[in-house]
Amino acid sequence: MSDFNPYEQPQADVVSHMPATSLSLHAPVRVSFGRGASWIAEAWTIFTRNGWLWIGGVLVLWLLSVVVGLVPLLGSILSVVLSPMIYAGAYMVAKKSDCGEEVRFEDFFAGFQTRAGMLAALGGVSLVMLVALLAIGFAVGWVLLGGDALSTFATMEQTGTIPADAGAEGIKVLLLVLVIMALMIPFMALIWFATPLVLFSEEMTLGRALGWSLVGSLKNILPMTLYGLLLIILMFVAMIPLMLGLLVLLPVTFITVYTSFRDIYVDARA
Numbered sequence: 561m562s563d564f565n566p567y568e569q570p571q572a573d574v575v576s577h578m579p580a581t582s583l584s585l586h587a588p589v590r591v592s593f594g595r596g597a598s599w600i601a602e603a604w605t606i607f608t609r610n611g612w613l614w615i616g617g618v619l620v621l622w623l624l625s626v627v628v629g630l631v632p633l634l635g636s637i638l639s640v641v642l643s644p645m646i647y648a649g650a651y652m653v654a655k656k657s658d659c660g661e662e663v664r665f666e667d668f669f670a671g672f673q674t675r676a677g678m679l680a681a682l683g684g685v686s687l688v689m690l691v692a693l694l695a696i697g698f699a700v701g702w703v704l705l706g707g708d709a710l711s712t713f714a715t716m717e718q719t720g721t722i723p724a725d726a727g728a729e730g731i732k733v734l735l736l737v738l739v740i741m742a743l744m745i746p747f748m749a750l751i752w753f754a755t756p757l758v759l760f761s762e763e764m765t766l767g768r769a770l771g772w773s774l775v776g777s778l779k780n781i782l783p784m785t786l787y788g789l790l791l792i793i794l795m796f797v798a799m800i801p802l803m804l805g806l807l808v809l810l811p812v813t814f815i816t817v818y819t820s821f822r823d824i825y826v827d828a829r830a
Contacts, residue, residue: 583655583760584827588753588776591823596786599823600794603815606657607808614811617653617668621646622810640690641683644755645671647814648679651756654818671759678758681766686751693747697740704732749777756821776824787820 607614625646629639648671656663671679753773757764777784791813798805 582762583822585757585761585764585825586827588772588779588824590779591783593782593786595780595820595823596783596788597790599783599787599816599819600790600812602819603654603812606654606815606819607812609657610653610663611808613663613665614653614815615807617665618650618811618814619807621650621668637687640687641680643686644679644682644758645676647671648674648755648759650811650814651759651818651821654815655760658818658822675759675762678764678766679755682751682754682758682769685766685770689747689750693740693743696743697736700739701736704736746774749774752777752817753821753825756818757825772825780820780824784820787816791816 625639625643628642628646629635631638649668652670652674653663653667656667750770750773753776754766754769757769757772758766794809795806798809
């Protein structure tokens with residue numbers, strides 16, 4: 561006999577078909593100026609739930625990145641390519657803690673298990689963009705300075721005096737620094753949110769992740785400016801007691817990437 565009861569109250573299917581690591585994302589939105597400070601405050605709240613775990617986990621990730629950078633010949637290249645995979649784990653731990661899920665130390669290595677191929681591809685694209693920026697910067701530097709800069713620095717080293725035309729060279733160097741900064745700003749905007757976008761969405765492509773990261777950063781340039789200024793102040797404060805405060809500030813900084821990403825991209829109704 562069938563167990564079907566036509567008078568039984570219908571029950572909704574509450575089982576989520578979304579992967580446990582995924583979040584419901586939308587195109588980037590603009591948030592208020594004050595949210596730049598809230599990202600730090602909310603990151604602190606997440607940090608305090610598992611403070612020692614955060615300190616240990618981020619130290620291990622940092623040491624891993626240092627070891628990768630020490631690989632002969634390929635260290636610099638591997639550092640850029642593997643960075644999204646290495647630091648994705650911190651965003652995963654932040655997400656799990658924020659959602660009330662159990663957090664384990666091995667979650668800090670989630671980037672090597674979840675969307676690892678896409679994260680490595682993101683690192684590869686970042687490397688190509690960085691090489692292109694360096695090439696442009698070198699070309700601009702050669703146009704502005706050429707061999708004059710080398711001869712100026714050599715004269716200063718040999719005589720211990722500043723040549724009369726060093727002021728003009730200094731202006732050129734300052735201009736070169738400004739050009740490089742102008743190139744780095746869009747590069748940082750392209751990759752700032754790209755890692756969590758790739759990590760937390762199975763459907764996210766590299767092109768969309770980079771595009772959404774750029775748009776989200778530009779839309780929220782004001783709160784991100786406030787956020788950046790506050791982090792600079794906190795960094796100076798953290799360095800006062802023998803730089804021990806960095807043990808806390810570094811994990812909190814990683815978590816702020818997640819809290820700002822959540823604010824700009826995550827559907828709160830999901």
